[in-house]
Amino acid sequence: MEYLDFELPIKELEEQLTKCNIIGEESDVDVTSTCKQIEQKLEETKKSIYKNLTPWQRVQLSRHPNRPYTLDYIKALCGDTFLELFGDRNVKDDKAMIGGLGKIGDQSYMFIGQQKGFNTKTRQFRNFGMANPEGYRKALRLMKMAEKFNVPIVTLIDTPGAYPGLEAEERGQGEAIARNIYEMFRVQVPIIAIIIGEGASGGALGIGVGDRVFMLENTWYSVISPESCSSILWRSWEYKEQAAESLKLTSYDMKKNKLVDDIIPEPVGGAHSDRETTFATVKEYIEKSYETLKKMPVDKMIDERMEKYFEMGEYKE
Template identity: 45%
Template sequence: MSNAERRPLLLDFEKPLVELESRIIQIRELAEENNVDVSDQIEQLEGRATQLRREIFHSLTPAQRLQVARHPRRPSTLDYIQAMTDEWVELHGDRSTGSDDKALVGGVARLAGRPVVMLGHQKGRDTKDNVARNFGMASPSGYRKAMRLMNHANRFGMPILTFIDTPGAYAGVEAERLGQGEAIAYNLREMFRLDVPIVCTVIGEGGSGGALGIGVGDRLLMFEHSVYTVASPEACAAILWKDAGKAPQAAEALRITATDLQNLGILDEILPEPDGGAHANPLAAAATLKQALVSSLDHLSTHAAAELRELRYQKFRDIGVFLEPAT
């Protein structure tokens, strides 16, 4: 990919890295034109670029991690499914209103030889695709489709794997008319009663009730540059300070990063990303996710159904519990 193609997708904190990479390319081209051996210098500069990339992505602020989580080339649910599974059959429709929400996809797959049901939010890759996918914001029919697939998994004893990547549920008038809140609340309740293992992974942006609608599970995994939040930093800043420009300040206060959530006892495992983020090496990110999912399912499969339900219930009951110091 040329520099011109990359520039529209360039994040502000990546500029020093891109400038260094451009310099390496220029030096290499000049050396080839003049038949000069600069391999040692190129090797040193490439080593510096690798080190700089690692330094940048290991010291991101919450607001910068949000930028990475929203990167248009970040792998989506369907990208991960195609990269990880041996077989995949997408299933459509909510069997209720007769509609098929493209912002939430799901189906039956085989992961490392194990039959599973996979479902998740699906964003688009470009503007046209994003409009078709409603920017990953699911409607009531999407959450009802998800519940239909999860009931199917429960009936046939297949584990459920969900992939969270949405700014939030669709908040349009039509969605409210069709019962958006009820559809999400129903999923929250029903996921607690399922007998099969459920592993939820935040692969990008986990926003509000739209994320929770498929987020009740036995284990919660999260890529290191993903975010999970009750409201977007922009919305939070607009509500608290009447100024969406204070989103970076809100991102700090909301504790939206994987490390924050792990420290709060909400997250079970942080999945490391390739240097430069998951979009820099999607296949490596998919390999990491597959290994984590297989390991989680191996562990959860040792529990009986009743034990799974009780542990799942207790997991969420423990969220937010704290002990006050004795006086």
């Protein structure tokens, strides 16, 4: 188990609890009372820490190396029914953007999302979750396929941004993302978008237009990362915590500003601390959302989808 800097008090108490249990098992000393006291203090410490997280600490949790990624969610939700689909039918298959058909219960869904790696080799293979233009064009191809067969779409967003490399720009990175945003407004099947980790810039928006947009509790959604914002405004990454506060990028900020529809609660300690509960909660949100959306006439659903985004950013002088 890896711990973030603000989680060190939890680490110390868990180590104490482990030692206490070992002493009880290896000797005749009754340590039941002591272990219970440590457990109680551990729970109180966890609640105290995770109820008062700063925006920067939530950013750190969203990047936790043990946090579940897109394929983890798909495997948990669909089991063996998931069939991955490849390629944009133009350039190549982008490994940072994955998609395919899967079932939750008896209902089929088209799943699309960014996939990060869990070690050095897989991170390089997945390009750290940063998709090239062909990734967004693959996503659009799968959305059009879902529309053709009347299959609802679920997008799982977790990216530090679209890949900013020279070749990506030469192949039309900006156009690919803009095209996706434009086309997603008109897709004639329900779209449910969920930010499961990092939701950065156009890389997230490229698959982020939806009838229902949710954020897991300890995720962030912003036009720029705190580090990049800090380097632009202060010429240094040292002010990333201040930048995170100013950007209003947490799920609570997004819900308050009506940029997302709801917040999906995470277990105490983050999604990685209790994966099964997280997967079950996400599944519940998907199923409830689809039950509502499938009853709506297509024209009304598209009109409401457009109106939701048209209302964003309105102000009065």
